[in-house]
Amino acid sequence: MSEPKRPLPNLHDPDTRPFWLATREKVITYQQCNACGTVVFYPRGHCTGCLDGQLVWKDSAGIGTVYTYSVVRQSYHPFFRGLVPYAVAWVDLDEGPRLISNIVGIEDPLRDLSIGMRVRVRWEEHDELSIPLFEPAAS
Amino acid sequence: MTARSRDAAIVGIHEYPSRDVEGAVSPLQIKAASAARALEDAGLSWNDVDAIYDAGDGGGMGGLNVAEYFGLKPRVIDTTNVGGSSYEYHAAHAKRDIARGRARVALLSYGSTAHSNVRRIGVGGRGFGADHPADNMDPFAGTTLVAHYAMVARRHMHDYGTTSEQLAEIGVATRCHAMRNPEAVKAMEDLEFLDIRETTVDDVVNSRMIADPLHLLDCCMISDGGGAVVIAAPEVARDCRKPPVWLLGAGEATRYPENGGDITTTAAAQSGPDAFGEAGVTPQEIDVAMIYDSFSITVLAILEDLGFCPKGDGGHWVEGGRLRFDRPADGPALNTDGGGLSSNHPGMRGIFLLIEAARQLRGESCSQVNGAKLAVAHGNGGILGSRHCAGTVILGRD
Numbered sequence: 317m318s319e320p321k322r323p324l325p326n327l328h329d330p331d332t333r334p335f336w337l338a339t340r341e342k343v344i345t346y347q348q349c350n351a352c353g354t355v356v357f358y359p360r361g362h363c364t365g366c367l368d369g370q371l372v373w374k375d376s377a378g379i380g381t382v383y384t385y386s387v388v389r390q391s392y393h394p395f396f397r398g399l400v401p402y403a404v405a406w407v408d409l410d411e412g413p414r415l416i417s418n419i420v421g422i423e424d425p426l427r428d429l430s431i432g433m434r435v436r437v438r439w440e441e442h443d444e445l446s447i448p449l450f451e452p453a454a455s
Numbered sequence: 456m457t458a459r460s461r462d463a464a465i466v467g468i469h470e471y472p473s474r475d476v477e478g479a480v481s482p483l484q485i486k487a488a489s490a491a492r493a494l495e496d497a498g499l500s501w502n503d504v505d506a507i508y509d510a511g512d513g514g515g516m517g518g519l520n521v522a523e524y525f526g527l528k529p530r531v532i533d534t535t536n537v538g539g540s541s542y543e544y545h546a547a548h549a550k551r552d553i554a555r556g557r558a559r560v561a562l563l564s565y566g567s568t569a570h571s572n573v574r575r576i577g578v579g580g581r582g583f584g585a586d587h588p589a590d591n592m593d594p595f596a597g598t599t600l601v602a603h604y605a606m607v608a609r610r611h612m613h614d615y616g617t618t619s620e621q622l623a624e625i626g627v628a629t630r631c632h633a634m635r636n637p638e639a640v641k642a643m644e645d646l647e648f649l650d651i652r653e654t655t656v657d658d659v660v661n662s663r664m665i666a667d668p669l670h671l672l673d674c675c676m677i678s679d680g681g682g683a684v685v686i687a688a689p690e691v692a693r694d695c696r697k698p699p700v701w702l703l704g705a706g707e708a709t710r711y712p713e714n715g716g717d718i719t720t721t722a723a724a725q726s727g728p729d730a731f732g733e734a735g736v737t738p739q740e741i742d743v744a745m746i747y748d749s750f751s752i753t754v755l756a757i758l759e760d761l762g763f764c765p766k767g768d769g770g771h772w773v774e775g776g777r778l779r780f781d782r783p784a785d786g787p788a789l790n791t792d793g794g795g796l797s798s799n800h801p802g803m804r805g806i807f808l809l810i811e812a813a814r815q816l817r818g819e820s821c822s823q824v825n826g827a828k829l830a831v832a833h834g835n836g837g838i839l840g841s842r843h844c845a846g847t848v849i850l851g852r853d
Contacts, residue, residue, distance in 0.1 A: 323594045331588035355714055358592045384613070384718060386605035387667035388597060396597035401667075404598045406606060412714045416593040426667065431613045447595045 320394035324442060334373060335359045339446040342439045344376040346413045357413035378437030379453060380409040387425045403429050407450055421451030428452075460733065462554035463561075464692040464699030465546075465850070467497030467685030468810045470792075471566070474642035474678035474799060478571040483513040483524050485566030485681035490525060493683035498696035499560060504685075506531035506558035508545035510803060512566055521564065531558045538836025539747055542684070542805035543846025546832075547705030549686040559688045563809075566681035567801035570646065589842070600838065601674055601750065605666035607840040608752040611719045612668065614767065617755070619668055621770035623659030625751035625789070626672045626796050628778035630654045633793025636821040642798055646676055659751075673751040675795035675804075682806045684813075700813040703829075704734025704849040711842035719767075721753075722845035723760035723833060730847035731762070736829055738762040741849075743815045743830035744778075744787035745808035748794040753839050761833060761847070763787070780822035787831070791815060791822040805834035809848065816852040828852055 325336050335358075338345040347356040350372055354365030363369040385405035391397050403425040408414050420438060422428040434453035439446045469492035471485050494500055507529045511517035517534030531552050535544045542563055549561035611617045633639035634653050643651045654672060662671040692699040706729030708722035731737060738761055746754045746761075755769040763786060764772035776782065778789035790796075792811040795804045812830035814820045830850045837843035 323597075325591045325594060329588055329591045332591045335592075357714060358589050360588065384606040384610035386602040386609055386669075387664075388599055388602050389664050389666060391597055391599050393597060396599075399597065402597065404596050404602050404606070406712070406718070408715070414712060414714050414716070416596050416598055418596050431610065 320398060322395050322447070323393070324445065324447070327444060331360050332358065336445045339439070339448065340444070342446055344378050344409065344437060344448055345373050346376060346411060347371040348374055355412040357415070374411070376409045376411045376413065378409070378448070380407045380435055380450070382419065382429070382431055382433045382435060383408045383414060384431055385419060385429055387429070401425055405450070407435060418449050419451065420449045460703050461689050461701055463550040463686050463688060464701045465684055465809065465813045466687045466692050466695040466697065466699055467493040467495070467499065467683070468813050469493040469496060469683050470638070470799070470807060470810050471681040472638055474680050475570055475645040476568060476679045478568065480568070482566035482568055482681065483521070486513055486521065486564040486683070487525055489566065489681050489683035490562055490564045493685050496697065497685045497687070498694070499685060499687070501526060503560045503691070504562045505529050506549060506552060506561040508533045508535070508549055508561060508563045510534070510536045510541035510565065512803065531561070537844035537846070539749070539803040539805045540834030540836030540844045540846040541803060542809055543705070543832055543834040543848050544707055544844070546684070546686060546702055546809055546848050547707060547846065550702045550705060553686065553688045559691055561686040562683065563686070563806060564681070564683040565803060565806040567803065568679045569802045570677050570679040599666060601669055602666040603838045603840045604750040604752050605669045607718050607756065608668050611752065611756065614719060615770065617770035619660045619670070620656050621774060622673060622751040622755060623656040624773040624776070624778065625748065625754045626659050627654050627656055628776060629748060629790050629794040629796045631779055632791045632822045633797030636793045636798060639793035639798035642676070642678055646678060669750055669752065675749050675800040676797070678799055678801050680799050680801040682810055684806060684809050697817055698852060700816045701851050702848060703736060703851045704730045704732065706730035706733070706847045708845045710845070718840050719756055721756050721760050721835065721839060722843055723757045723835070723847065726845040726847040727761040730831070730849050734849035734851070736849050736851070739786070741787045741829050741831050742783060742824050742827040743791060743812060744789050745812045745830060745832045746789060747804055747808065747833060747835040748790055748796050749800070749835065749839070753835055754789065756839065757833055757835065761831065780824050783824055783826070788822065788824045791820050791824065803836070805836065805846065808832035808834055812850045816850060
């Protein structure tokens with residue numbers, strides 16, 4: 317029996333493939349429309365704000381704020397079952413995109429995590445891509 | 456009562472009694488058995504049905520498969536699947552189609568063997584597969600279904616000071632009603648609930664934490680089950696066996712995560728005003744609130760968004776057992792069948808909201824609200840705090 321592994325995104329989905337390819341360089345990317353300014357995230361092939369759809373890829377500095385979170389105590393997934401208790405959170409990046417990730421690098425997620433906490437990306441390397449986890453920005 | 460819409464009425468209902476079919480019955484069989492009993496309840500038969508509304512839970516091509524399996528050739532098929540709110544959408548669409556003369560007798564059915572399949576929709580599982588680009592963004596994070604709702608609860612607590620004790624009121628009121636419903640008690644026995652009795656706020660907040668801040672008793676059960684609803688035109692309803700339960704108004708809305716959005720506000724904030732507006736009814740007139748209780752926070756946020764209390768006041772508003780069936784002066788009774796928390800949650804509970812609302816307005820509930828005249832059935836489909844649909848239906852009796 318091999319050790320359970322973190323489930324990874326697939327690289328075949330045409331909308332999200334560019335985002336995940338960019339993680340190889342340890343960069344969080346997002347789209348913004350040059351025509352109307354709308355920030356589009358998660359990635360898509362069209363602008364949700366206008367029909368001109370001049371989406372360009374931009375880099376995030378990887379710093380943001382915890383919008384909300386939960387500490388998961390029970391999971392049926394073989395990998396996450398071994399990780400409990402772990403923190404999941406919606407993180408608002410400073411550039412606008414809101415994404416789900418884990419908050420790591422804290423001793424006790426039940427005690428050391430709060431809404432409004434400043435966090436920065438901490439990359440977890442895998443063969444074909446990297447995973448953007450977050451840790452307290454001050455640490 | 457002013458002249459309200461009399462476009463269409465619920466005339467037949469059935470809730471499949473078993474919550475554990477032990478793998479011996481298929482979802483299609485549950486749907487057909489429930490449909491037959493609901494037609495019998497109405498005093499109608501298969502031949503009367505000319506419209507099918509289906510969420511595709513029988514597999515294949517949704518309403519088409521169901522039509523053939525039931526042995527029907529309907530003039531209208533509507534295979535709308537918006538998760539647990541599908542049946543409120545179906546009721547709204549049936550009302551519309553009947554009002555336009557496209558149909559006379561509409562059949563809604565539901566069947567699920569989620570418990571037998573060990574489908575992990577409840578406390579530890581993930582709701583959907585990664586077949587949507589949004590679902591390819593975060594599979595790495597291990598966000599369980601309940602964690603999505605927990606993140607709504609956590610933000611609600613942060614923004615409004617809501618407490619776990621206040622959230623617990625939802626489960627306590629619902630369990631109180633479940634203990635009065637023999638089918639709900641049987642469900643809890645069959646699903647091997649450990650301690651089947653009325654609960655207190657302390658029981659809920661002392662139950663095992665599943666995803667902070669939601670406890671085990673904040674979470675719905677995972678059952679098998681199903682049911683059916685027959686909706687008919689006024690000229691049909693007049694001759695049915697039971698008094699008609701009119702569909703007075705309906706609203707539909709969609710919401711999903713947006714950059715900078717407010718996760719504590721649900722799609723009910725949009726569907727509610729549409730439904731109440733069409734019905735010419737205010738939330739303060741409602742006697743029975745059938746609200747999709749996947750988790751306690753779902754109910755709290757939706758009660759606010761439907762306008763029973765101001766946004767953020769839900770925690771205070773539900774305190775002290777206010778939602779019980781025997782306190783009609785305090786506003787609506789909540790989920791008088793026992794809800795998804797303590798009676799029936801096979802994955803898409805929306806049909807039971809219509810069924811129990813109809814029971815109340817016929818005077819047939821196990822936890823009957825004295826003189827109940829108006830009810831709301833509000834389905835939430837998808838995932839609160841993530842993409843979800845809301846279907847609100849206002850129901851009334853003559």
